[in-house]
Amino acid sequence: MELDFNRDWLLMKEDGSSCHVNLPHDAMIHEQRSFSNRNGDKTGFFPGGKYVYKKEFSLDSRSSDEQIIIHFNGVYGRTKLLLNGQNVGNHLYGYTPFDVDITDASVDGQNVLEVIVDNTLVPNTRWYSGSGIYRMVTLIRRDRTHIDDVRINTVCINPPTIHVSCNMKNANVIIIDADGKIVAEGPLGDLVIENANLWSSKTPYLYTCQISTESEYVEKKFGIRELKWSSEKGLTINGQVEKLRGGCIHHDNGVIGACAFKDAEYRKVRILKEAGYNAIRSSHNPCSESLLDACDEFGMYVLDEAFDGWYMPKNHHDYSRVFWDEYKSDLSTMVERDYNHPSVIIYSIGNEVSEVGTEEGIKLASEMTEFVRKLDGSRPVTCGINIMLTVWAKQGMGIYRDEAEYVAEPLPELDYVEEKKSGSAFFNALAQKLGSLMSTQTKTKKAGVVVDGIAGSFDVLGLNYGQCRYDMELKNHPERILLGTETYIGDLAYNWSRVMSSNVLIGDFCWTAMDYIGEAGIGAWQYEANKEMPLLAGSGAIDILGNADAQNGFQKVVWGLEDIYIGVRPVNMSSQKVLKKAWRFTDAIPSWNWPGYEGEKAHVEVYSNGSYVKLELNGKTLGKKRVKGYRTDFVCKYDKGTLTAISYDLLGKELARTVLSSGHGISELSVKAEKKNMKANGQDLNYIILESIDEAGIWCPAEEKELTVSIEGPAVIQGIGTAKPYSNRSFTDNAQKTYQGRCQIVIRSLYEPGEVTIHIKTADGMDKTVRMDVM
Incomplete structure (x- = not known):
């Protein structure tokens, strides 16, 4: 029996204040942002903190055969749990779920649980983490001998056959379709489902598996889908070649912070699916189970990522401090939880880990990959490799120097001073200055040595900003399966042409699909009039409210989902100087409604899969231009009316047209x-x-x-x-x-x-x- 355990907790802070909260709860979003806090732009200038969550609850009618578990989906901060004053558990990684067995420590009648969450050791992340019990909690009462380790695997799709296993050999299985009809039943093992509906991104059909013994009963949702990968066909789902229109996302949910409500996660996935994505990358940590449930139901493939770093730190208190003690447990937790989710099609064991340029790191990568394969051999394993970061690390550049670079004294208010950048942050800083020149460095001999050294450790070679190597890899190493695990949206035209021309390159994951809190200002174009504090990354094709901008319009055109799109850079900002950022190629939005700005300069971008584009304003031609890389740019003066873009082929035949219109009257x-x-x-x-x-x-x-x-x-x-x-x-x-x-x-x-x-x-x-x- 599972019971909601989210209601009425007492939250106590270090300053002595307290209040009652319902979970999930993000304590960080309630803190005061400041330039002086040590997290800096990493978390959007939100500080860490220490919090105690206290809950009183009653237990009765406990039997000697009963086990009582509290299941936490995620707590961010070093976590210690006390029941009736007795230590019953600890947990360190903020993104993996964990169970606490309170059977022996609990008593009949009233019990008091305290969850002590310490997120004061900062910085420990490169983005907004949140603090506290930010995912849901469940109280589970079950037999000490209970159904566990349920695994549902597709054996084949012709005939549709699944294999069901668990820890109880005498369990019975019933398979129910979406209409509630029993379509198969029997003991554990192989079951054939006649005329089965297969699961894919286009047809996300789910079945329910009911497993029971004389005293226990468990239900699991699953999908029947055949996943294969090879250098000949690339990635196939149910025998069909699949190309991943991917986007990276962080775990926060915009204005509600890190709280992982089911409604918020479902809304996020729905918006991403409507925006044309068929795959997301859970950068750079395990996502919530609610998000995976949503991906199962909406048909969204998932690149399931475990870590942002291994044993080499990227900042002072990150996962590297506990890596050797915890990584196997956290990997096991992720894989075992996510095994039955059909949406999960690839595991990633890391992101931009500099270790892969060393002999020790290559050995570790192979060991971690093999460890994951033993847990689940039905999915390929990858890692997001930043080639240039790894080359620099081999030369001693961009390595975190620990105490020597850690500022011990409090930083002065309104005079933000950051630690010296290392790892991914070091790459980001240089990329901002050098732009596309960074990617060309992936073609050097030193870069080739790095790639050749690590490629054999994974089933799929994941490359972050490594598109300049695509042609070399496709020519020289046709046996390697490639994936763009992180790319600029502005490079999609080139990247997608390579994805579609070769089965070896299975997809592209842009940075980022949806905007997020933290890494503040990395993508946001900054106009001179805005002197406020950086808060959001500003790099998303979809903003934190769920609105798509011109970057997403560009993606849809390149992906072939739309024929033509008009974006307009904010006309009310056209007279201001702007600092552009590498992680955003345009700040255009789909609007031609700027009353009061008549006569101001307007920058219009038209994306098209045609050869030429003509732009008209109120029937008057503003220009006709050749399309390059799916894009044409026009500059004109804003005037109210109808802006029309028309695309043509090489022979002058009209292919598509679209309009933006201004309105009228009082707003x-x-x-x-x-x-x-x-x-x-x-x-x-x-x-x-x-x-x-x-x-x-x-x-x-x-x-x-x-x-x-x-x-x-x-x-x-x-x-x-x-x-x-x-x-x-x-x-x-x-x-x-x-x-x-x-x-x-x-x-x-x-x-x-x-x-x-x-x-x-x-x-x-x-x-x-x-x-x-x-x-």
Whole structure:
């Protein structure tokens, strides 16, 4: 029996303050950002902290044959658990789930559990981590001898045959389809499912496997799919060659921080699927199980990644401090949890690990790969190799020097000084300065030595920013399977041409699909008027609210999902100087609605799979240009009306056209809730979308409004904010200012039914009300 264990915890902080919270809970998002905190831009200037989560609960009717487990899906910070004052467990890696057996320490009646989460040893990550119990918790009561280690594997698809195993040899199996019909049953072992629906990204059909004994019962969702990989055919799913239209994502969920609500994870995957992605990379750590469930249901392939680093540190308190003691346990946890998820098609054991340029590192890579294969031989193993980072590391460049480079004294307020960059951060800093020149260095002899040394350790050679080696690898090493594990979106035209021309290159994962907190400002273009604190990376093709920009439009055209797309750089910023960043090739958005900026310079980008593009404004031709790399650029003066882009082939035949239109009249704030009602379970989220629109209903990105939000009824504001990458605003502050005309409010239900009312008031006198029932 599994029970929700998320309700009513007492949170106590080091300063003596306390409050009651429901889980999941991200303590970091509530902290005060400051230039002086030691995390710096890594976490968006949020500090670490130490927190104690305390819960009182009652146990009764315990039998001697019963085992009581508390299952944590994820806690960020070094974690110690006390039950009734007795130490019952510890956990170090913030991204892997873990169980705590409280059978012997618990008593009949009232019990007190304390979860001590220490995230004060910072920096320990290169992005926003969150702090505390940020994923859900479950109390499990079961027999000491119970069903465990359930594995469901596709034996073949003709005829469709699965193999079911677990630790109980006398268990019975029933397979139920999506309509609730029994389609197979029998003892453990092979079961044939007649006329089975196969799982893939295009057809994500799920079955339910029920396993039972006389006293135990377990259910598992699964998909029937055949996964194969070879240098002849590349990656195949159910016998069909599959190309991965991939995007990297971090684990945070925008304005609600690191909290891994099921609704938030499902919403993220749905948005990514609608944006054209068929694969995501869980960079650079195991994701939540809710996200994997969503990928199973929506049909999203997953590159399941374990670590950002091994034993060589990238910053002072990262995973390298515990690597040798913990890595096998954390790898096992990831693989064993994710085995039955059909969406998981590749395991990655690391990201940009400099160790792979050394003999010790190559040996370790082979050992780790073999370790994963023994846990699960049904999926290939890779690693994101940054060739140049590895070459430099062999020469002693970009290596973390530990104490010598660690600033011991507090940093002065508003005078941010960062540790000397190393590892991936070192590469990022140089890439920002050198741009595309960085990638050309992957063609050198030294780079070739690195690649040849490590390639044999993996089933798939994953390359970060290594596209300049593609042609060399395809020619000289046709036996190697390649994958672009991390690439610039601006390089997609070249990368995708190679992916589609060779089965050996199985896909491309851009940095990044969805924007995220931390690595602040790495991709965000900074206009001179914005002096606020960096908050977001600013590199996503989709912002943290879920809105796609021109980068995603470019991807869809290159992938062949759309024929033509218009993007316009913000006309209200055209007169300002801008600092561009390597991890964003454009800041254009799909809007031609800039009232008040008539006559200002407008930079228009048109993406097309044609040979020529003509741009018209209100029927007047602004120019006709040859398409290069799916892109054409135009500069004109903004005027209201209709902007039309038309693509042509070499013979002048029209292939496609698209338009952007300006609106008219006075703007207002549109308020829309994604759900009509909510469940009174303490976990339901409702996203309230605020957007400035004019009388024609057209988005007004130049409009910015100060607003305040209040709420009444059995729900709380879980987070509120915008996608502004440089911002001093807090996601926990009910006073906000829209950015590019938009703001998002995330509402969380409580455990009681009733009516919820949200009031939104703007500084210019608008007053909006949203009502919904919590049932």
